[in-house]
Amino acid sequence: MTKYKINRDNTPKKPSKADMEKYKDFSRLNANYDKFVKRPKLPLYKDKRFFLALLIIGLIAYLISETL
Amino acid sequence: MDKTKQSYQQDLLFIAKAKNDKNQFSLLYNKYWEQIFYFIFKKVHSMDDAGDICQTAMLKAMMNLPKYEDRGFPFSAWLYRIASNEVNLHFRKQKKNGFVEIKETHIINLMGEVEIVNTESINNQEQLLLILETLKPNESDIIEMRFFFKYSFKEIADFYKISEANAKMRLYRIIDKLKIKWSTTND
Numbered sequence: 001m002t003k004y005k006i007n008r009d010n011t012p013k014k015p016s017k018a019d020m021e022k023y024k025d026f027s028r029l030n031a032n033y034d035k036f037v038k039r040p041k042l043p044l045y046k047d048k049r050f051f052l053a054l055l056i057i058g059l060i061a062y063l064i065s066e067t068l
Numbered sequence: 069m070d071k072t073k074q075s076y077q078q079d080l081l082f083i084a085k086a087k088n089d090k091n092q093f094s095l096l097y098n099k100y101w102e103q104i105f106y107f108i109f110k111k112v113h114s115m116d117d118a119g120d121i122c123q124t125a126m127l128k129a130m131m132n133l134p135k136y137e138d139r140g141f142p143f144s145a146w147l148y149r150i151a152s153n154e155v156n157l158h159f160r161k162q163k164k165n166g167f168v169e170i171k172e173t174h175i176i177n178l179m180g181e182v183e184i185v186n187t188e189s190i191n192n193q194e195q196l197l198l199i200l201e202t203l204k205p206n207e208s209d210i211i212e213m214r215f216f217f218k219y220s221f222k223e224i225a226d227f228y229k230i231s232e233a234n235a236k237m238r239l240y241r242i243i244d245k246l247k248i249k250w251s252t253t254n255d
Contacts, residue, residue: 023119
């Protein structure tokens with residue numbers, strides 16, 4: 001595929017101000033920012049599922065070391 | 069104080085405010101939304117994609133603002149670079165290449181710089197575009213900015229964090245390269 005295409009009509013396809021405004025949403029940006037930046041409410045080590053997974057991994061590692 | 073300096077000072081104030089309170093980032097968001105949106109739209113040719121990419125670029129700018137340091141270049145140059153990276157990422161994810169739509173008058177201007185005589189010839193225009201595609205991406209980017217997106221030397225210099233004189237020198241070196249490539253293909 002070629003990188004350049006010549007628009008021979010010379011009609012600029014600039015979106016209108018109103019069209020561009022439709023996509024502007026600072027509250028959504030703010031919400032996304034919070035989602036990315038804020039720490040989870042529960043620390044990872046206090047998460048029951050994470051703790052259980054960690055325990056299983058430890059157990060498997062112990063069993064492997066015992067069998068070798 | 070001229071408009072550029074005024075805008076630069078205003079940005080410094082907005083940045084300081086946004087660093088203290090993230091909600092104040094809306095000042096920068098509102099000021100640059102249209103500019104960045106249009107910059108992205110020119111590359112992706114889709115309103116929906118431009119909207120999503122612009123929002124992601126703004127999010128990245130907001131997240132990295134605490135690390136932002138003023139080095140004498142406009143804040144917009146920093147935003148343009150983030151947006152440009154996001155556009156490249158978008159095309160990589162989609163596994164397709166973007167294309168640049170250019171006006172006939174723009175390619176004619178470039179042909180004038182490359183000293184091509186018959187600028188009206190469609191064959192010559194297409195041939196020059198093929199030669200342009202053989203340039204390294206950073207070289208064709210400067211040509212695009214100057215001739216197709218009509219950026220000033222100041223804007224190009226700010227984008228690359230170089231001096232205006234350096235931007236001019238880089239551009240004219242690339243034009244010389246185009247002249248050589250043109251003459252070798254037409255001998």
